[in-house]
Amino acid sequence: AQKITQTQPGMFVQEKEAVTLDCTYDTSDPSYGLFWYKQPSSGEMIFLIYQGSYDQQNATEGRYSLNFQKARKSANLVISASQLGDSAMYFCAMTGGTSYGKLTFGQGTILTVHP
Amino acid sequence: KAGVTQTPRYLIKTRGQQVTLSCSPISGHRSVSWYQQTPGQGLQFLFEYFSETQRNKGNFPGRFSGRQFSNSRSEMNVSTLELGDSALYLCASSEGQGFTDTQYFGPGTRLTVL
Numbered sequence: 001a002q003k004i005t006q007t008q009p010g011m012f013v014q015e016k017e018a019v020t021l022d023c024t025y026d027t028s029d030p031s032y033g034l035f036w037y038k039q040p041s042s043g044e045m046i047f048l049i050y051q052g053s054y055d056q057q058n059a060t061e062g063r064y065s066l067n068f069q070k071a072r073k074s075a076n077l078v079i080s081a082s083q084l085g086d087s088a089m090y091f092c093a094m095t096g097g098t099s100y101g102k103l104t105f106g107q108g109t110i111l112t113v114h115p
Numbered sequence: 116k117a118g119v120t121q122t123p124r125y126l127i128k129t130r131g132q133q134v135t136l137s138c139s140p141i142s143g144h145r146s147v148s149w150y151q152q153t154p155g156q157g158l159q160f161l162f163e164y165f166s167e168t169q170r171n172k173g174n175f176p177g178r179f180s181g182r183q184f185s186n187s188r189s190e191m192n193v194s195t196l197e198l199g200d201s202a203l204y205l206c207a208s209s210e211g212q213g214f215t216d217t218q219y220f221g222p223g224t225r226l227t228v229l
Contacts, residue, residue: 033214043203045220052215091158095214100170101148101163103207103218108157 002027002099004092006106013082014114020067021077021109023092032096034075035103036066039089051075053096079111087113116142119208119221127227133194136224138206140187146170146211147189148218149181152203164189165211193226201228 003026013019025034036048051059051066059066067076075094079086089110093103120139128134140147148171149161160173164183183189187208193200203225207218 029214031214033216035217037220042222043205043225044222045205045207047217047219050215050217093158095216097214099214100165101146101209101211101218102160102171102173103148103150103158104160105158 002029002032002094002096002104004094004104004106006092006109008109009107010110010112012112012114013079015084016081018078018080019082019111021079021090021092021111023075023077023106025073025075025092025094027094027096029096029099032094034066034068035093035095036064036075036077037091037093038086039091039108041088045091048090049077082113084113084115087111119206119219121204121206121221121224123224124222125225125227127229128196129229130196130198132196133192134196134226136191136193136204136206136226138189138191138208138221140189140206140208141219144208144210144219145187146209146216147183147187148207148209149189149191150205150207151175152205152223153201158205161191196228198228200226202226 034051038046092106146165148163163171181191207220209216
């Protein structure tokens with residue numbers, strides 16, 4: 001079984017500042033993938049970044065980077081230079097093994113960016 | 116490429132009725148997954164289809180069913196609706212090759228059961 005824990009129900013950040021959203025995971029699968037999605041109030045889930053369990057380097061996509069610490073089972077999302085449009089719900093999720101097509105999600109973190 | 120589309124976007128039904136939701140994946144994607152999102156339970160996996168076969172299923176009652184067509188479009192059906200079925204239903208498509216695949220989501224169908 002897989003489990004994702006996001007311990008920050010809400011986070012606040014000043015525009016142009018960096019923010020870290022926490023995510024810890026648990027799985028018995030030796031190979032797995034970790035994802036971050038953004039969900040604005042409109043409801044659509046937007047893919048942000050992916051990290052594979054065997055990737056040596058931390059993933060980076062524009063202003064998003066994933067701080068992957070395998071031994072600690074953590075996959076924190078770092079957003080640099082926050083923008084007002086970053087205000088949304090953020091979900092950490094994972095897949096693994098032969099669990100085809102199944103993403104296991106955390107409870108999410110609501111990020112609010114202040115001007 | 117066009118993104119994942121879902122129809123209808125909004126639906127209001129009464130208890131006991133049934134409903135069918137539709138999802139068209141990104142062109143070339145053969146896997147479609149369905150999720151239910153509620154404030155209380157969060158995002159929960161319903162099932163996944165690949166090449167017209169259900170490969171994976173979540174812990175939902177048999178009232179929830181789905182299918183996939185040869186063009187990879189998928190439908191989800193909920194029979195004998197209950198108040199607790201009110202939710203945002205999201206579908207996602209991917210290439211379906213394994214756990215490294217990224218799932219791309221549609222805008223969702225918001226179902227309200229009265």
